[in-house]
Structure formats: C-alpha cells, structure tokens
Amino acid sequence: MRKFLGLLLAVSCVLIARGGVMEIEVPQEVTEGPVDASSQNSAEISQPKDSVSNSTLKLVHVFFRHGPRTPVSTYPNDPYLNETYEPFGWGALTNGAKVELYKIGKQLRQRYKDFLPAYYQPDAIRAQSSESPRTLMSMQMVLAGLFPPENTPMEWNQLLNWQPIPIVMEPEETDVHIRMKAPCPRYDETVMEVIDLPEVKKLHAENSDLLRELTTHTGVNITHAHDVTNVFITLLCEQTFGLQLPSWTKDYFPEKMLPLAEKSYVYDAYTTEQRKMKGGFFVELLLKQMQDRISGALKPVNRKMFLSCGHDWTITNVLSALNVWEAQMPRFSALIAFELHQNPQTGEYFLELYFQNDPHKEPQQLQIPGCEKQCPIGKLLELTKDIIPDAPYAELCKAKGTQGGAKISYH
Template structure:
C-alpha cells in the first residue's frame, strides 16, 4: 500500500496544492460545478480459476456489485456535498438545478442513488411518505457501447490502434520484459493467463477485495502481494490515456462537455439557466484518466472508492471567470485538495483553461475515431492508396461501387434481352419440331 500513498501524497505535495476544510469554504463566487466520482465498495468482478473464494455463495450480492458499505460510503459523500455546497445548492431537489449521469453499470447507478439520498433528503412538500427520508431522483445513462463521454467505451478504431501502438513504446515493453517471471508465476498459481500489466491489476484488485472482506489469502500470494504487484497495478491506470492522442480520444468528449457547460454558463446560454450541478457516477479508471489528461497523475496510484474530482466555475467580484480543480480522496477525509493544472495558476482563468485543454478535445470525435491505419502508420483507402480516409467515406465509396456494378449488370441484361428477341424474329431462327403424334 506504500505506493498507493506515495501517489496520493504526490497530488498533495508536488507543488499543486491547497487544502480546504468544508466549514471554512467561501463559495459565494461559485457559478457551476461538475462532480465526477468513483462508485463505492464492491465485490470482485470475477474470481480467478484457482480462487478458493470463487463460490458465488460467498458473495451474496453477486459479482461486481455495490455492497452495503459502498452504499454507506456514497450516502456519506452525498452528505459531504451538502455541507460543502449547502449555500450554493437549493435544499430542495430541482430537475433544473442538477443533472445526474452514470455509466450503465449496476454499481455506479446504485452509487449515484445512494449519493443523492445524502445530498437531497426530502424536505417539506417533497416528503412523499412519512418515515422515508429518500426521494427518487432521475439518473441518466446510456449503454456503454453508445457512450463515448462517460464510459468511454463506444467503439473507436483510431483509439484501439493508438492504444495498441502505445504498448510498443520502449518503457512499456521494458516493464513487461522485467515482469515476465512474475507473469509466469501468477499464471501458474491462479490458473488464469497473466501476460501484461492490466491482467496483474485485475488480479491485484480481486486479492485486495478478498483481503478487505477478511478472507485469508492463499500461501502463494505472500511472495508477490502486495509488494511486487502494487506498482504494476497502479501503473495500469496510466495506460488508457498514456499519450496525448489517447487522452484526446478517451477523455476529450467528457472535457469538451464540461468546457461547453462553462462557456455557456458564462455567456448566459446554458439551458436550463438555473443549472448549478452536473454529477457523473463512474469508475476508478475515469478518475485516473481525468487526472492523467490534466497532467496530475504522476506517480500513478489506484483511485480508492468514492474518490472525487470537482471542477468548479467561479466568477470574481470583477466579473472574471476562473476554474478550480479539486480532488477528494475517498470519504474519510473532510478536506479537498485544490490542484493546479500545469501551464496555469490555481484559479485558472476560464479562457486560459479552454486554451490549455482545447488540443485535447476532438473537433469531430466520430470522424477522428474512424481513421484507419496500416502497420506503417499510413492510412489505406479502398483503392489501396496511402491516404487518411474515414470509414464512413469508405462506406460511401463502397455504395457507389456497388451501385455502378448493379447498373452495369442491368445494362448487360437489357442488351442480352434485345439480342435474344432479334435472334428469335430472324428467319434463321428454328424451332424444334415434335415427332410425337397428336
């Protein structure tokens, strides 16, 4: 766990910090806030083949599900948001004031529900049943395969190509080479192929959860867990956004949405105009990817349950707008850490924030995702010509080619029929006579 804390402390001490206590906050300048958090405590997503705790009866809520502790964690986090933003948000829930979005995963949806129970307990005419201090609040989601903004899992061929290419970088190849014996050992002991950094993290995560549930880990883990696996597990969180191109394709859509909200709030065009809060319920990878994209994830660490990023828009007394970026490391601490985005000051002027982040925002995400490449980095079009060509353009070419082929076949058929009819009317055209009687 030492590496985890070194990563967290780096955020606190490596030149980018200011710690605020909730009670001391003056948020009178606050105009709009985005909250992005990881879900709460969960069960393992799945067991490994030789796992002594793979019997599903040991995990009654099911694999990868939010636990009661996770519900309590997010209820407490919602209460924290109420304390921090109590003078900014209305005490009563309003659909115009808050918009909540979650990835389409049980544990993130349930975390959002638990969080909102702490943030918006029903009051006054919103109490709908005596003794129930909870009210239903809409949570919006999309299937992960359609969600490029929060889940980041909508298919993107260009991203997959860049991700594969990043694994060939010298430092990644060296790390895999240095870890070969560990991979071999883990594969032998677990009965599951462990062949790269991500598969180590997946196993590390399962062992961590089992340990937290007070299960005795197998004897073979003592030589490798947590020490030999911890760094690789933490480093794995850098991989999805390891390069600027990966950051642009993976996190650009979310950052673009946040920037758009800020700009419209400043210009008075945000709809509804009463909107004050956008809440996003997501995963550890979401937190890591955002921090990586902001340039604030070195050294890396495994974001704990309920870790939270707050992106706030403020308006100064002189009507200047600026952005504050804050991080909260789970539910136990009341403090939030104010970070400084590299290239800007702590209270980053909105225009400068947009200027810094714009290179990481796709102009046309769908078009950029559709770029195809060969092994030599050259895009290949339908005619074998090396040129960048989007897949939807290839589809257009295919349609045109198919139409031309169909037209050619139709013309050929007409010519054949005309020729056949002329031959039939010719005096040299004979019918076969029947030799059978009437």
C-alpha cells in the same frame, strides 16, 4: 424515529431516462462478507471544515467512481472461482459501499450548502450514471445523502427520509463521456502501441520475474501491467468482501503488485491521441457547460450542479486528459470536483479542480500544468486544445492497421 438506511433502498425507486448527455490505502474499505455487517461499522467520512463560498462559485460538476463492489472477474487458480457473492452477486455494490456513498452525499451537501438550494429542485441538478447497476445504485446513494427531504417542501413520508430523483443514463455503446467503453478499434490499437514503447518494455522487462511468478500462481498469462491490475483488483475485492486470500498472495499483494497496477492507468491515456479518444470527450462537455454558464446560454438558467457517476478508468482518463494524473490506484468512490468560480473584483472566470481519492480525507486541490490553481477559463481552453476531439468519435476510432489491437480493460 426514521427507518434506517436499509429501508431506504428496499423501497426506493429511480426515474431513469435513457439518452442525453459527472493514494489508495491497500487493503481498503470495510470488510464485507456473505453476512454483511459492515454498514454498522463503517468509519466516518471526513466532513469539510467550511462550505464553498457562494459569492464566487457559479457551477460545479462532480464526477465520482462507484463504491466498493464484489469482483467482476477471477483467475483460473482462484479458490473462490465458484463463489456466488450472495446476496449481492458478481460486480455488485456492497452494503458498506452504500453507507460510504450516502456519507459522500452528506459531505457534498456540507461542502456546497451555501451554493445549492436547501432542498432538491429539479432544475438545480442533473445526475447521470453509466449504464451499470453499481454506478446507478451509487448515484442513488449519493443523491440520498445530498438531498434528504425531511423538513422541506419535498417531504412526502415522515417515516422515510428519502425521495426519488431522476438519473439519466446513456447506452454503453454510445456513451463516450462516462462509461468510455463504446467500441473504438483505433484505441485498442494504441493500447498495444503503448505496450511496445521502449520505456514500457523496459518496465515489463525489469518485472519479468514478478510477471512469471504471478502467471504460475494465478494460472493466467500475466505479461503486462494491465494483467497485474486485473488480478490486483480481484484480490482487493475478495479481501474487502471478507474472504481469506490464498497463501501465495502474502508475498505479492498488495506491495509487489501495486507499482505495476498503478502504472497501467497511466498507460490507458499515455498519448495525446488516447487522451483525445477517451477523457477528451468529457473535457469538451465540461468546457461547454462552463462556457454556457458564462455566456448565459446554460439551460435551465438556475442549474447549479452536474453530478456524474462512472468507473476507475473514467476518473483516470479525465484527469490524464488534463495532465494531472499521477501513477496511483483510483479508489472506489474517488471523486473529482470541477468548480467554476468568478472573481468578484475583476469578473474573470476560473476553474478550481479538486480530487478526493480517499473518502476519509479532504479533497486536494490540483494544479493543471501551465496554469495557476485558479485557472482562467481562457487559459484552460488553450491548454486543452490538443485533447479536445477534432472529429466525431467514429472517425477518431477508425483502425489504422498499425497493431492487431486488444481490448485491454478492467472493471
């Protein structure tokens, strides 16, 4: 009998190459704690009823968020201000997350079993993660579920149903496709410009009592939706870890805080300019991958899948760039699947777009405004032309001096 999954991570290694260019239910996930037994009790992740047909699918790019983690930030009045979150540490993937992501890998294997090779082949897949331990570990877990080597030519150890698969990473300071936190002064300005828009000011004014009360309870100045999101995610991670939240949160978390927290992701990519600077670079890459597959220029020629692991704002920025993001909280392990299909009768290529915001539910097909659910590539190119970058990142990111700018982000 094979060793269980914990052994997999204990002995696993990963080949990393730097450079080169994949409705929240609150509270969510399995409860974690200082002694984490959640890996034994994690709910089963739903499996697709049928795999995707090999007859029309030509290429797929799966982009997912890392799994549940410990907090990365706190607030002055947090009773767990000095918590160390051992043995994981701050901002780290939990054991329950590892189980969840491993099952997502199995879910992808089931969905694409008739499209992907039966076992790992280097040319068939390219895996890329942001430069973050939790995304790298998340990618390792998904790959472990997607390509188990047992009873394949890649099997190398009968006691360990795991194999090393290379993962590409790009430094954060130059990663405009996945991490999306490369310095961008102009984007920082636009965040403040959006906050100053009449409809956003109106939302904050309508919630002024809530913002003031949260400021009192947390000890941090809560003035806009992004501030609410920061505290919301910290509370969610603490609760998921098994910590008892302070009594004041019962009147605010999650229900009262959720609408503002959801809105903040909308404001991250509210304007066409913002969408161009953030999700636009990934969409540009995605379109090139699909066009190269269509023209025969994609290398290696037998590439089947691109697999990318990023963060909450990368998921929302990409879907906002495609004009399909609605105000909601992106879950840990949220997943987007971009499927390039070819009509066997007409030869026409089209995109099918799927979003899974809950790993316990089936992916839902999204429809890009102005297009059919099976969106012809030519039409997709037309619909995305305004958010495709028309200048290098450094040029787009030059400050205009319209606002002081502020690096408002969450984790």
